[in-house]
Amino acid sequence: MAALSDTAREKLQxxxxxxxxxxxxxxxxxxDTRIIRNxxxxxxxxxxxxxxxxxxxKVKEAAVLAIRQYGAGAGAAxxxxxxxxxxxxxxxxxxxxxxTEAALIFxxxxxxxxxxxxxxxxxxxxxxxxxxxxxxxxxxxxxxGAKLLRFKHNDIMDCERLLGVYRKKHQNCLIIxxxxxxxxxxxxxxxELSTIAGKHDAWLxxxxxxxxxxxxxxxxxxxxxxxxxxxxxxxxxxxxxSVIDYITSxxxxxxxxxxxxxxxxxxxxxALDIRMENPSLALRPITNARIFTARLALPEAQxxxxxLVLGDETEALTAADVLAEAGYLVTPxxxxxxxxxxxxxxxAFSALHxxxxxxxxxxxxxxxxxxxxxxxxxxxxxx
Numbered sequence: 001m002a003a004l005s006d007t008a009r010e011k012l013q014x015x016x017x018x019x020x021x022x023x024x025x026x027x028x029x030x031x032d033t034r035i036i037r038n039x040x041x042x043x044x045x046x047x048x049x050x051x052x053x054x055x056x057x058k059v060k061e062a063a064v065l066a067i068r069q070y071g072a073g074a075g076a077a078x079x080x081x082x083x084x085x086x087x088x089x090x091x092x093x094x095x096x097x098x099x100t101e102a103a104l105i106f107x108x109x110x111x112x113x114x115x116x117x118x119x120x121x122x123x124x125x126x127x128x129x130x131x132x133x134x135x136x137x138x139x140x141x142x143x144x145g146a147k148l149l150r151f152k153h154n155d156i157m158d159c160e161r162l163l164g165v166y167r168k169k170h171q172n173c174l175i176i177x178x179x180x181x182x183x184x185x186x187x188x189x190x191x192e193l194s195t196i197a198g199k200h201d202a203w204l205x206x207x208x209x210x211x212x213x214x215x216x217x218x219x220x221x222x223x224x225x226x227x228x229x230x231x232x233x234x235x236x237x238x239x240x241x242s243v244i245d246y247i248t249s250x251x252x253x254x255x256x257x258x259x260x261x262x263x264x265x266x267x268x269x270x271a272l273d274i275r276m277e278n279p280s281l282a283l284r285p286i287t288n289a290r291i292f293t294a295r296l297a298l299p300e301a302q303x304x305x306x307x308l309v310l311g312d313e314t315e316a317l318t319a320a321d322v323l324a325e326a327g328y329l330v331t332p333x334x335x336x337x338x339x340x341x342x343x344x345x346x347x348a349f350s351a352l353h354x355x356x357x358x359x360x361x362x363x364x365x366x367x368x369x370x371x372x373x374x375x376x377x378x379x380x381x382x383x
Contacts, residue, residue, distance in 0.1 A: 019313035020334055031055050032352045035329055042329040043357050045347045050212060050285045050304050052352035053271040054231030063232075066266035074259035079248075082259030090269050094224075094236050097272065099216030102244035105265070107257045109209050109225040109235035110136040115253030116205070116221065116237055117174070118144040119246070126170035128162050130154065130177040132184065134207055135337075137176050146174070153181075156192045163200040173202035179217070180210040183338050183346060185289075185305030194218035209235075210305060212275065212282050229282075230275070232267040234260045284351035288358055292347065295362035296371045304349040307333075308370060309342050316343035319370060328361050345370075 002010075015021040028036040032055060035044040053059050066086070074082035087105055094103040106112035117140030121127060125146040129137060132153045141148045149166060151159040159175065167173050175197050177188040190206060197204040197220075205221040212229035221243065226234040237247060248254065275281060289301035298306070310316050316332035323330050323345070334343045349358070365371060 019317060020336075029055070033350055033354075033357070037324075037329055040324070042324060042327055043353075043361075044329040045349065045353075045361070046329050046331040047350065048210070048228040048348055049231050050210075050229045050348070050350055051231065051271075051275065051281055052350050053229070053274060054267075055352070056231065056271070056274060058274060059231055059267050059270045062270035063263040063267040066262040070262040072263070073261050076259065077255065077257060078259040079255055084259065084262050084265065086262050086265040086269065087259065090265050090272070091236070093269065093272055095238055097214050097276065098222055098224075098238040099214075100222070100238040100240065102241040103236050103238045104244045104247055104254065105226075105260060106235040106237070106251075106254055107260060108227070108233070109207070109223060110139075111253040111257060112223050112235035112237055112251075113137050113207060114140040114143055115251030116223065116247055117141055117176070118252070119250035120203070120221075120243075121146045121172055121174050124170060125172040125174065126166055127174050127176060128159060128166075128202075129175070130159075130188065132181050133176055133178050134182055134209070137178075137207060141176065146170075154186065154189060156189060156196065159193065160196045160200070163196065163202065167200045167202065173200065174205060175202050176205045177207070178210070179206045179208040180303045180305065182210050182305065183333060183344070184307055185301060185303045187302050190218050210303065214276070226264070226268040226271075230268050230271040232271060233264045234268065281351055285349045285353075288349040288351070288353045288355070289347070291355055291358050292349065292362050295359055296366060298371065301349075306347040306349070308345040308347065308365070310344055310370060311341060313343045316345060319345055319368070322368065323361070323364070326361075326364055328364075 012021060025038050033043050035042050074084060076082040091103040091105055113136040121144050123145040127141045127146045127148045129141060129150050130153055131150045149162050151162055175193060177193060180187050194204050203220040206217055206219045207223045209225040209228060220239060222238040224236050226232045285304035286301060289304050289306050292306055293301045310319055313334045316334060320330055320332040330345045330347055333346045
């Protein structure tokens with residue numbers, strides 16, 4: 001058997017030959033949309049800090065004060081000694097924000113999904129997932145041991161077709177979807193999915209990591225993140241109290257993980273306060289995304305995420321290099337993150353972006369002739 005290091009080198013070379021190797025690049029944010037990447041100053045259109053709250057003085061000060069008062073870490077899992085009063089305060093706020101009875105904080109959105117799904121469904125059950133859901137939802141589904149089926153992206157009729165064929169063969173059924181799809185920027189038809197879930201005696205779970213809307217969603221379990229629009233770190237689930245209590249006792253990624261540090265929780269509390277006090281703040285990222293799509297005569301943005309599909313990996317990498325040379329950071333997205341043949345530039349717009357920067361970047365894209373997008377196969381599975 002070959003040494004592990006030799007096997008790793010061989011596999012890395014195959015990835016490099018296919019333009020699919022990944023490398024870390026050092027990035028230092030400078031307070032708004034500016035970033036220093038590998039020593040070069042850039043305007044970032046790749047960050048998921050949609051509301052710019054990670055840079056807000058009140059949010060930063062809340063984190064600093066929490067460290068000074070409570071220390072740098074939680075010290076243990078929440079079921080041991082890590083359940084700080086700040087956790088309870090934030091969970092109460094999140095439940096109120098999403099209109100549910102209760103909420104539960106996890107170490108990350110990924111940990112939430114891989115813990116919750118196996119906690120509520122198992123080998124005798126059925127999961128029906130949108131084909132473009134985030135990888136952590138698929139990982140959670142696979143960990144559960146339930147039968148996993150995929151319906152065509154945002155296709156209500158295909159979802160109902162699968163329910164009609166397979167639902168009666170399984171004890172329980174969970175439908176899972178993103179609320180906003182992270183690579184395409186489009187939104188799930190939650191109301192319609194909720195209707196057919198009720199019709200077929202199924203539960204509905206939505207991941208709202210890339211959403212920042214308040215109010216109740218028509219779902220049984222809503223999973224969100226503290227690390228994007230709220231500018232901190234961590235994940236959470238909102239549901240009826242009995243569901244949250246059960247997840248607390250059964251989700252392994254919650255039970256066996258050290259709690260988030262008080263600084264992250266305090267920052268999220270401050271960020272949520274700001275968001276709740278400033279409803280118009282949530283409009284700015286989408287407004288900026290629509291300035292971009294209007295300039296390029298693209299379909300109007302449904303969220304702060306706008307994909308520009310170029311095709312193969314080399315095209316996307318080259319385009320990202322051209323933009324970086326001009327002063328813009330736009331990360332190229334390649335398989336396996338997206339389906340074959342849909343490598344793209346993914347633009348993420350923030351409340352902090354300036355209109356002149358958006359228009360200048362859009363004009364560069366137009367002049368390069370990249371706006372003739374290749375058609376997206378939204379039905380292709382992203383496994």
